Amino acid sequence: MRLQEFFAHQALAVFGPEERAGLSAAFRGSHSYQRGETIVLAGERPPTLQLVVDGWAVRFHMLEEGLRQTTDFILPGEFCDLAGLGERRMDHVSALTSLTVATLDGSLLSPGHPGLARAFLRLALREQAILRAWLVCFGLREKREHLAHLICELHHRLHQAGLVGDHEFDLPLTQAELAEVLGATAVHTNRVLQGLRKDGLIELRDQRLRILRLPELQELAEFDSGYLEV
Amino acid sequence: MRLQEFFAHQALAVFGPEERAGLSAAFRGSHSYQRGETIVLAGERPPTLQLVVDGWAVRFHMLEEGLRQTTDFILPGEFCDLAGLGERRMDHVSALTSLTVATLDGSLLSPGHPGLARAFLRLALREQAILRAWLVCFGLREKREHLAHLICELHHRLHQAGLVGDHEFDLPLTQAELAEVLGATAVHTNRVLQGLRKDGLIELRDQRLRILRLPELQELAEFDSGYLEV
DNA sequence: CGTACGGTTGAATTGGTTCAATCGGGGTGG
DNA sequence: CCACCCCGATTGAACCAATTCAACCGTACG
Numbered sequence: 257m258r259l260q261e262f263f264a265h266q267a268l269a270v271f272g273p274e275e276r277a278g279l280s281a282a283f284r285g286s287h288s289y290q291r292g293e294t295i296v297l298a299g300e301r302p303p304t305l306q307l308v309v310d311g312w313a314v315r316f317h318m319l320e321e322g323l324r325q326t327t328d329f330i331l332p333g334e335f336c337d338l339a340g341l342g343e344r345r346m347d348h349v350s351a352l353t354s355l356t357v358a359t360l361d362g363s364l365l366s367p368g369h370p371g372l373a374r375a376f377l378r379l380a381l382r383e384q385a386i387l388r389a390w391l392v393c394f395g396l397r398e399k400r401e402h403l404a405h406l407i408c409e410l411h412h413r414l415h416q417a418g419l420v421g422d423h424e425f426d427l428p429l430t431q432a433e434l435a436e437v438l439g440a441t442a443v444h445t446n447r448v449l450q451g452l453r454k455d456g457l458i459e460l461r462d463q464r465l466r467i468l469r470l471p472e473l474q475e476l477a478e479f480d481s482g483y484l485e486v
Numbered sequence: 487m488r489l490q491e492f493f494a495h496q497a498l499a500v501f502g503p504e505e506r507a508g509l510s511a512a513f514r515g516s517h518s519y520q521r522g523e524t525i526v527l528a529g530e531r532p533p534t535l536q537l538v539v540d541g542w543a544v545r546f547h548m549l550e551e552g553l554r555q556t557t558d559f560i561l562p563g564e565f566c567d568l569a570g571l572g573e574r575r576m577d578h579v580s581a582l583t584s585l586t587v588a589t590l591d592g593s594l595l596s597p598g599h600p601g602l603a604r605a606f607l608r609l610a611l612r613e614q615a616i617l618r619a620w621l622v623c624f625g626l627r628e629k630r631e632h633l634a635h636l637i638c639e640l641h642h643r644l645h646q647a648g649l650v651g652d653h654e655f656d657l658p659l660t661q662a663e664l665a666e667v668l669g670a671t672a673v674h675t676n677r678v679l680q681g682l683r684k685d686g687l688i689e690l691r692d693q694r695l696r697i698l699r700l701p702e703l704q705e706l707a708e709f710d711s712g713y714l715e716v
Numbered sequence: 717c718g719t720a721c722g723g724t725t726g727a728a729t730t731g732g733t734t735c736a737a738t739c740g741g742g743g744t745g746g
Numbered sequence: 747c748c749a750c751c752c753c754g755a756t757t758g759a760a761c762c763a764a765t766t767c768a769a770c771c772g773t774a775c776g
Contacts, residue, residue: 317622319708325625327618341604342611345712347618365604373603374571374595380610381572387617388557388577392547394624395555395669398763430722439625444764446724478549482575628731660754674732676756 259283259358262309265333266416269486270375278369282361289351296337296349303362306336311355312428315347316436326437328386329410332417338380341365353428378486385483397477399440399448405477406437407458411467412481427465489513489588492539495563496646499716500605508599512591519581526567526579533592536566541585542658545577546666556667558616559640562647568610571595583658608716615713627707629670629678635707636667637688641697642711657695 262268263276271279286309289295295313296302313330327347330336336349340362365373389409393402410427414420429437435445452458457473459466467473492498493506501509516539519525525543526532543560557577560566566579570592595603619639623632640657644650659667665675682688687703689696697703 315618317618319622319626323626325622327621339611339614342608344608344611344615344715367600370597370600370603373600373607377603377607377610378572378574380607380614381569381574384569384610384614384617385574387614387621388545388547391557391617391620391624392549392555394621395666396549396553431724432722436625441765442722443724443766447764450724485574661756662754671733672754673734673756676754677732680756 259307262307262333262358265418267331267333267413267486270378272371272375275369275371275375278364278372279360281369282364284359284361286356286358289355289357291351291353291355293351293355294348295351295355295357296346298348299345300340301343301345302337302340305338305340305360305362305364306357307360308332308334308336309356309358312352313349313355314352314433315349317347324436325439326433327390328383329413331410331413332419335379338376338383341376352433382484382486389483394439399438399444400451401477402438403434403445403448404452404457404473405479407465407467408470408474408477408479408481409484411470412484416484416486423468423470424464424466426463427460428463489537492537492563492588495648497561497563497643497716500608502601502605505599505601505605508594508602509590511599512594514589514591516586516588519585519587521581521583521585523581523585524578525581525585525587526576528578529575530570531573531575532567532570535568535570535590535592535594536587537590538562538564538566539586539588542582543579543585544582544663545579547577554666555669556663557620558613559643561640561643562649565609568606568613571606582663612714612716619713624669629668629674630681631707632668633664633675633678634682634687634703635709637695637697638700638704638707638709638711639714641700642714646714646716653698653700654694654696656693657690658693 259280263271284304295306298318308330310332313336314326315328315330316324316326318324330349336357337346339346365376386409389405393405397405411420411423411425414425419425431445431449432442435442438445440448449460453460457467457469457476459468489510493501514534525536528548538560540562543566544556545558545560546554546556548554560579566587567576569576595606616639619635623635627635641650641653641655644655649655661675661679662672664679665672668675670678679690683690687697687699687706689698
């Protein structure tokens with residue numbers, strides 16, 4: 257896929273015509289990853305910037321042996337490694353599905369396109385808002401509500417990326433991976449999921465999720481999409 | 487306090503000489519708040535940028551009646567409302583102590599000083615890193631470890647601001663406020679705190695905290711200060 | 717055919733909550 | 747100066763959400 261077609265993504269609306277020129281100039285080709293492959297290794301400061309074009313990635317943090325906490329999903333139209341722009345050490349990022357990225361030259365912030373830094377600042381602030389919303393889920397909500405909130409958020413973000421058809425979208429996660437998001441065990445995640453199904457709020461089969469009653473799900477999660485604006 | 491003296495803060499090291507000129511030009515005076523006073527009202531998009539010069543502020547999110555989750559502390563040398571730079575709706579920010587801020591003109595990103603946007607991007611990315619570290623605490627650690635991690639982080643950040651003398655610093659929080667950070671009840675926070683005291687890791691009296699055995703506290707929290715680099 | 721993995725279920729256990737009461741210090745008004 | 751009150755810290759006991767350990771099911775795959 258060419259970078260050009262890609263600017264249609266709502267998540268890239270931060271970039272005006274001039275900034276798009278800057279991005280295009282920094283475009284260095286695209287690259288594919290397999291499911292499970294590492295995209296960014298923790299601790300690195302990569303010289304490039306990778307924009308997800310297709311597929312899902314996760315950012316996560318690992319503690320001693322095996323314990324993982326997901327800290328974000330990276331969906332089509334989002335960047336894997338903004339932190340690299342600040343010469344900051346990265347967290348792990350790996351591919352949840354087979355995935356293609358557009359690779360941009362990491363030095364694109366050097367003068368020339370002054371508006372670019374502002375655009376990236378906006379993206380970074382949006383990511384902050386998402387992180388804060390996750391924090392609120394952890395601190396104030398029970399797992400059932402937390403999961404409901406996550407589903408609402410993914411629904412909204414995927415909708416922005418044009419990947420939702422009739423309240424239905426791909427959720428390429430095992431229950432164990434979902435558990436790493438919620439900070440819960442896979443067993444409990446399973447039970448919570450079944451609760452939502454039994455109450456007729458969602459359907460989930462073969463990694464395809466359908467929201468049956470969005471208003472009730474949003475109410476359960478106290479979801480307010482404002483923080484996802486671009 | 488003048489803005490000039492203020493650049494000594496390590497947290498402001500992102501700003502090079504040229505950017506400091508830009509900040510100085512945007513300086514519009516300073517302002518004081520009382521403990522408890524609101525600094526930024528949720529939902530606003532303030533036209534100014536406020537840099538904390540002295541005192542502590544909290545950023546928090548509220549759910550229906552009374553439930554609060556703290557999403558960050560804002561310490562001397564840090565900005566209250568970066569989100570405003572991205573024309574993004576703010577969370578609540580209020581003063582935890584009496585507090586003085588330097589007010590900067592919010593339009594300071596307009597061309598002229600192209601490096602400023604990059605500097606703010608770095609600050610935003612550092613805040614992201616802090617948020618991710620908090621997320622890891624929520625997801626993977628028990629409250630005892632979580633609290634230990636919080637103490638280590640505050641110790642480090644306050645040290646960067648030059649506010650730590652011999653492993654001892656002000657912690658201007660009631661236990662109920664601490665609980666709003668940990669996402670726990672005040673009762674449980676009290677018990678966890680007593681555990682740390684009993685084990686000789688910390689002392690805490692009259693809002694003054696002393697770390698008695700930093701290495702053990704860091705080990706308990708699996709604290710790695712790398713994410714706080716500027 | 718066997719094995720591995722994702723999902724599901726049950727039962728015991730535990731980290732953290734909830735409710736309720738008590739303690740102590742600081743401020744205020746009489 | 748004392749009585750009162752309020753707030754933050756502390757304690758106890760019952761309770762609940764989520765974990766842990768363990769087993770079992772179905773299906774895809776070599």
